[in-house]
Amino acid sequence: MAEVVLKQIVKTFDRQTVIQQLDLTISNGSFTVLVGPSGCGKTTTLRMIAGLETVTEGEIWIGDQKVNDLPPGKRDLAMVFQNYALYPTMTVKENIEFGLKNRKVRKEEREQLIREIAEIVGLSDYLQRKPSTLSGGQRQRVALARAMVKKPKVFLMDEPLSNLDATLRHQMRTELIELHKQLGATFIYVTHDQVEAMSMGDQIVVMDRGRIQQTASPMELYQEPANRFVARFIGTPSMNILTLPDLPGLQLGIRPERVMLIREDGSAFSFHAEWQRTKPDLQRADNPPEGISAEGVILGREVLGAETLYKVQTQLGAFAVKSHSDLLLNQDEKVLVRLRKQDLYFFDAAAGQRVREQDAFARHALEAILSPLTEPAVLGVGGR
Amino acid sequence: MNQQMSILERLWMPVRPYLFVLPALLVFLAFFLYPIGYMIYLSFTSWNFISPDKEFVGIANYLELFAEPEFHQVLFNTFLYTLLTVSLSLGISLLLALWLNRRGSLYGIVQGAIFSPYIISLVSVSLLWMWMMDPRYGLLNWVLNWFGLPPSKWLTDTDSAIYGLILVSVWKIVGYNTLVFIAGLQSIPREIYEAAAMDRSPVWRTFSKITIPMLSPTLFFLLVINTINSFQVFDTVQVMTQGGPVNSTNMLVYYIYENGFDFFKIGYASAAGVVLLLIVGILTVFHFLFLSKRVHYR
Structure with missing residues (x-):
């Protein structure tokens, strides 16, 4: 030994x-x-x-x-x-x-x-x-x-x-x-x-x-x-790295499996078990969790059986989303995109180092992009 | 119609493969089987190359051949020459290959230098060596003298002449053998040696248990080719010694040539040719029967 x-x-x-x-x-x-x-x-x-x-x-x-x-x-x-x-x-x-x-x-x-x-x-x-x-x-x-x-x-x-x-x-x-x-x-x-x-x-x-x-x-x-x-390097598909005009010098990282897609009728897709636990919170009007809300369009999809990969175009940019839902979204379909604050990663745009939330820089960035995640009450209809 | 086609096809199909090999077969028959058959036929006749009559003499040529002390000497010379040429050239080539099997311009130059004799005509090589082996003015005796050794008579002495021929042929084929050995060595995966290093294998053990077995197909190929070539030595004998002095360097192919085209004993020469064919054939079969089992083909 x-x-x-x-x-x-x-x-x-x-x-x-x-x-x-x-x-x-x-x-x-x-x-x-x-x-x-x-x-x-x-x-x-x-x-x-x-x-x-x-x-x-x-x-x-x-x-x-x-x-x-x-x-x-x-x-x-x-x-x-x-x-x-x-x-x-x-x-x-x-x-x-x-x-x-x-x-x-x-x-x-x-x-x-x-x-x-x-x-x-x-x-x-x-x-x-x-x-x-x-x-x-x-x-x-x-x-x-x-x-x-x-x-x-x-x-x-x-x-x-x-x-x-x-x-x-x-x-x-x-x-x-x-x-x-x-x-x-x-x-x-x-x-x-x-x-x-x-x-x-x-x-x-x-x-x-x-x-x-x-x-x-x-x-x-x-x-x-x-x-x-x-x-x-860790995780498939790779983490999405987005460069946003609101975040000078920083890049935003989003794991494809941590993105919530919501169909216009309110049925939810692509959720992680974590999301289901958050669901009650999302419907609480008094103290809603923070995150990013965006609107998007499905650019394409790959059906793998147990999971489905989507390419979604939003105002944040185009990124990959991994869904575990059996329901399928179609190309060109409009969706709502929700990201929780704890699933966001920040990186130094030049050096690639992680910038943590404790960092003043990151806090400033978060303030710029976060908003309360208030959701329609119908959430939870879809899913598995 | 369809039925007819299939009948034609049925006739055609078995013939077709033979037609494909026919050109090769014709060449083989005309230039290989026919001459061998004719040689065997001639070995049972007495013929002087000119007379229209070929007198059938049965096995008289063979009886004469085996009774002839000169022929015994020739056989002994040929075996000695083959044994020493093959073992020395394989041994030296293997050592050289082990040394040269690495990267670097020096090794490339040495490889080229060692290989160069192989591309030079054997007649030129023979003349060059005769000059070097000259007892009085030759380079070799000068070298011996420089080391304080007594001079040798080289090709003019019955005791040393055959070793002179062996030296020349070893010098000539070592380059080729080395090149083939290097190719063989390079086909052994590096990981196997690394695994052996991890297994704490000593150098000699890695050589005997890994390199040699992995190299066995190359070794076997060179052994067969070198043996056959050595048995057929002719040019050096013809140019350097003409079989002399006193028959001490006379070898089978030169003996056949001498009897056939100098003494016009075609039947007798053919009988010697058949003996050569049998010896080479038996040796090759022996190689395949007894050695090929130990050859590891990947």
Whole structure:
């Protein structure tokens, strides 16, 4: 068991800096996910921890040992590669055994370990097969078994599920979460898929252009993004970013699933469970909640079954709305748009940093655009 | 009408594939099977290349061939030459490929330099080496002398002449083998080596358990090609030694040429040709039977 600490890490390839001053603490036993678009430096970071890539500047500590100059095999890590990197000329058993042999584990002990691990990952019947005769999912398990058998302190995984089909990926996701609980080891997992990151990680590190944008738990990332990049990266469809003439120097962020659309007849669409709780409040005339009211027209829609995506044109601009209602709005239909104050995000237009409500700047902005959300009493007719 | 079409089609369909391969088949028959058949036929005759009569002599040519001590020497020379040429060139090429399989302009230049002998005519190469191997004025003896070693007589000594030929052929094919090995090495995914590094695999173990098995198709290909080529060595023998001194560098193809076109013993030469065909054939079959099992194709 070990904590992994990166201190002021810089990585340069051919005079091009790909990682800049990276500080990160991965606590013992955590499931940490490095996530970001391609080229953000997540894989490079993982490979530096593994020792497959040298560190240009800074220090990497695993447990109480500085590992900068330690070869990969001596770092007590195991890695699962994106394309599995199984030894194609060896059988499944030999693949799993290779690392043990190099560690000079005795034969009886090796046999015992291989039997146990094969049992866990469900490969007992395939030990004598070559990887080329296995399916993608089975190869994935061999790669996992090869990593697990070494009983490492830290597991490194580089997009291990990206070569699997959707169903299998989903299943393996669950299995990996289970495995993490069982083993209690530290997992460091790289992916470009924010859904994978959110569903698996207990600590998520969002990276972009060689810098950490935010390190937080999944819920915190969603609710309290530190900047525009994180806000747009987490959640599908991405957060709408609007530039309003009323808000000089600021941008307004709205999550598509937090917008309420109301049909002219008063039936409500697109509501989040949160909205239903707010409904009684909306109908209170004495102290109505604050928010933004606007009128809009449906520009287009995508029906996905469980949800529907709309593109809505309003005086605030055009933005995406995600609805969970089974009723459908038609193109060119007129709607009322309602946004609650707590669902509004502000960002510095130039730097992209989040501007919080406590900030005088944001308070001023809010005053400029907020109005009481008084609603017709018919609200609540529609919905699910 | 429809019925008629289908009858025509029924006749046409089985013929069609053969028509497609017919041109290739004709070339194969005319330039490969026919000469081999004719050679086998000639090996049972006595013919001087000019006389209109080809006298059928049964297996007399073969009996003469196997009784001839010179032929034993030729066979021994050919096997020795092949064994050393193939093993040395494969070994050296593999080491060079391991060294050169990296990026950088130096490595590119060295690769090109090593490959260049392969594109030069073997006759020019032979003349060049003869000049270098000259016992009195040659560069090689000068180098030996510089290191304080005694001079060698190179091609003029029965003990060293065949090694001179082996040196030339190794020098010539190493570049080609190296290039093929580098291509083979580059097709091994980098992640596999990284996985081995994570598995704490020592260098020699990574080489023997990962590189060699992954390289086995390349190794096998080069082994077969080099063996066949070495058995058919001719140019260097013809230019540099004419089989001498005292038959010490005479090898199968040169022996066939000598008997056929210098001594006009066509039947006898054909019998030697059949023996060459059988040896190469058996060796190749042997390679495929016993080694191909150990070759891992992805």
